[in-house]
Amino acid sequence: MGAAPRGDHPLVELAGVSKEFRTPPRKLFERAQTVCALTDVSLTIARGESVAIVGESGSGKTTLVRQMLGLSTPTAGTVRFDGVEVVPRSRDLGWLRRRTGLVFQDPYSSFNPRRTIGQSVAEPLEGSAIPGDHGEMVRAVLERVGLPHDAATRYPDAFSGGQRQRIAVARAIVHGPELLVGDEPVSALDVLVRARVLDLLAELRREFGLTLVTITHDLGIVPKLAERTIVMQGGRIVEDGLTADLLTAPKHPYTQQLVASRLRLPGTTWRG
Numbered sequence: 001m002g003a004a005p006r007g008d009h010p011l012v013e014l015a016g017v018s019k020e021f022r023t024p025p026r027k028l029f030e031r032a033q034t035v036c037a038l039t040d041v042s043l044t045i046a047r048g049e050s051v052a053i054v055g056e057s058g059s060g061k062t063t064l065v066r067q068m069l070g071l072s073t074p075t076a077g078t079v080r081f082d083g084v085e086v087v088p089r090s091r092d093l094g095w096l097r098r099r100t101g102l103v104f105q106d107p108y109s110s111f112n113p114r115r116t117i118g119q120s121v122a123e124p125l126e127g128s129a130i131p132g133d134h135g136e137m138v139r140a141v142l143e144r145v146g147l148p149h150d151a152a153t154r155y156p157d158a159f160s161g162g163q164r165q166r167i168a169v170a171r172a173i174v175h176g177p178e179l180l181v182g183d184e185p186v187s188a189l190d191v192l193v194r195a196r197v198l199d200l201l202a203e204l205r206r207e208f209g210l211t212l213v214t215i216t217h218d219l220g221i222v223p224k225l226a227e228r229t230i231v232m233q234g235g236r237i238v239e240d241g242l243t244a245d246l247l248t249a250p251k252h253p254y255t256q257q258l259v260a261s262r263l264r265l266p267g268t269t270w271r272g
């Protein structure tokens with residue numbers, strides 16, 4: 001399928017990755033500013049793992065996953081997917097698109113209101129020129145994520161927020177990726193719907209051997225979501241470990257603070 005070997009490599013590998021953004025001056029005598037969104041980040045993610053990425057707003061979570069998906073060029077360091085270097089500007093990344101999928105936060109802005117659900121979900125199949133009966137593949141994946149049988153012919157406004165996130169998941173997996181990345185995929189949903197979408201992700205992971213990387217600001221869902229958690233602060237990874245250990249005995253002061261602030265909220269437990 002892709003240009004990459006499949007073998008003993010970690011599925012995702014970042015080595016010394018930094019990412020700076022230069023923002024132009026907004027006023028006449030103001031200087032251009034440099035924002036260090038990521039500083040010297042190294043990590044590996046094994047095939048089949050589920051990893052949560054947590055940290056305050058602006059800590060670099062989205063920038064980190066954008067590097068993994070080849071959507072942004074690092075200022076320094078290297079990104080590899082299954083052993084093959086990801087070079088966003090210099091190489092065709094079609095192979096990486098076929099092997100990855102992404103679910104965004106907002107179930108309302110994710111879909112073109114003028115395209116049927118079937119058309120939207122088929123986009124990755126068309127984009128990656130995947131052979132086969134796309135209509136049949138779309139119907140099968142919509143059924144798998146629990147949508148009614150006629151969903152493909154309807155438009156996004158016929159569906160609730162939870163149903164739209166199921167559709168977003170369907171679109172992210174229809175082409176059979178190995179890595180599924182979620183950028184706050186359940187944070188716009190109410191608690192019960194959130195739990196069902198998390199269950200769906202766990203089922204899909206088991207069924208298809210997916211590797212999951214999920215950004216969340218909600219520590220309460222992390223135990224249900226991922227056995228490993230990465231904590232980011234100011235563009236750096238400050239803690240990376242088993243979720244159970246990290247939540248019960250956080251080592252870094254920032255993680256301790258996150259865990260303590262979660263525990264202070266009434267009615268919350270780590271069982272989520």
Ligand SMILES: Nc1ncnc2c1ncn2[C@@H]1O[C@H](COP(=O)(O)OP(=O)(O)OP(=O)(O)O)[C@@H](O)[C@H]1O
Nearest residue numbers: 021023035036037056057058059060061062063064
């Ligand atoms: N395209 C860009 N141009 C300039 N600065 C950027 C750009 N993208 C991100 N940044 C800056 O990089 C830093 C990290 O941003 P990033 O979106 O990765 O954080 P985040 O942890 O995902 O935040 P949030 O939880 O709010 O989504 C922030 O200071 C942000 O303002």
